[in-house]
Amino acid sequence: MIIRTISGDIAPEKLGRTNYHEHAFQISPLLSGDELDSAEKSSREFSRLAKSGFDSYVDATPIGLGRRPQQILDLSKISGLQIVHATGVHKEAHYSHTHPVTSLSVADLIELFSYELLTGVLKNDSSMEISAANTSEIKAGFIKFGISNEPLSPFEKRALEAAATVSGQTGVAIMIHTDAASEIFTVLDSLESFGANLNRVVVAHIDRRPDPKFHATIASRGVFLGYDGAGRSQYFPDEILVELFSNMVELGFASQILLGADVARSSRYIEYGGGPGLEYLGNSFLPKLRIRTSEEIVHKVLTTNPANWLAFNP
Ligand SMILES: [Zn+2]
Incomplete structure (x- = not known):
């Protein structure tokens, strides 16, 4: 078993303390004016993340x-x-109607996701051309797809099927972007029907609906719960999220929680002139979790859980 980072494959125990969801670079029509597009500023922001107590992070910016x-x-x-990078796609609303990825078939998407995992991430993914000249040095280490609160669009259904198929074949991890996860049980059933093992899957942003009973029902399917609302006070204050984490630990799901912050926007990155920045999770939120639960539990959630989620046998 290995974890595939952008600098090569590593043994799972080398992953260390891991933030399961951030973005170094991101440009989307949905986040106009909030682009992450400066190599210098992003490098400085991620140096802050490292200093706040992380060895690794998962980059969730898809094709x-x-x-x-x-x-x-x-x-x-x-x-x-250390960085584990996404292949895969976002929910359809993140793409212009003319972006070529949204018209790819299931077979095309399977080919593309597999190529980025096994050969290399495309350099220019607006052309989507699969060729040696358009292939970068880095390989992807997991597959992302996105759903919103609407029933899945035809494109989102194709992306789900492709992600499930490739994960079923290789054991590679899957991340599902959700909004309020209203379709989540249908989505989990579909993933299984296309061959995915649900213990390879994290349901991201699920703490936007901080209901322990709902979370226990989801977690009982075997998936990881992606908690990434810390410092994004437009959803819930930290106190609610700390309480949710503590409740889920008490219910016996500590080994199925992943922690990140998905800060994701230039207006929230210190080095782009905003806040609270990538260091908020380690410097401000994790201390609250340690007080409410224990140092040991938080350490396990930051190290063992992401390694279990990401490790596969390519
Ligand atoms: Zn994200």
Whole structure:
């Protein structure tokens, strides 16, 4: 079993303390004016993340949203962080109607996701051309797809099927972007029907609906719960999220929680002139979790859980 980072494969026990969801670079029509597009500023921001107590992070920017495979290698060297990078796609609303990825078939998407995992991430993913000249040095280490609160669009259904198929074949991890996760049980059933093992899957942003009973029902399917609302006070204050974490630990689901902050916007990155920045999770939120639960539990959630989620046998 290995974890596939952008700098090569590592043994799962080398992953260390891991933030399961951030973005070094991101450009989307949905986040106009909030672009993450400066290699210098992003490198400095991720150096802050490293200093706040992390060895690794998972980069969740998928195909077509401003990935920079060459520059993220530099960012890894400057910050000292190990990085596991996404292939896959976001929910349909993040793409212009003319983006070529949204018209790919299931077979095309399977080919593309597999190529980025096994050969390399495309350099220019607005052209979507699969060729040696358009292939970067970095390989992806997991597959992302996105759903909103609406029933899935035809494109989102194809992305789900492709992600489930490739994960079923390789054992690679899956991340599902959700909004309020209203369709989540249908989605989990579909993933299984296409061959995915649900213990390879994290349901991201699920703490936007901080209901322990709902979370216990989801977690009982075997998936990881992605908690990433810390410092995003437009959803819930930290106190509610600390309480949710503590409740889920008491219910016996500590080994199925992943922690990140998905800060994701330039207006929230210190080095782009905003806040609270990538250091908020480690410096402000995790101390609250340690007081409410224990140092030991928080450490396990930051190290063992992400390694279990990401490790596979390519
Ligand atoms: Zn994100």
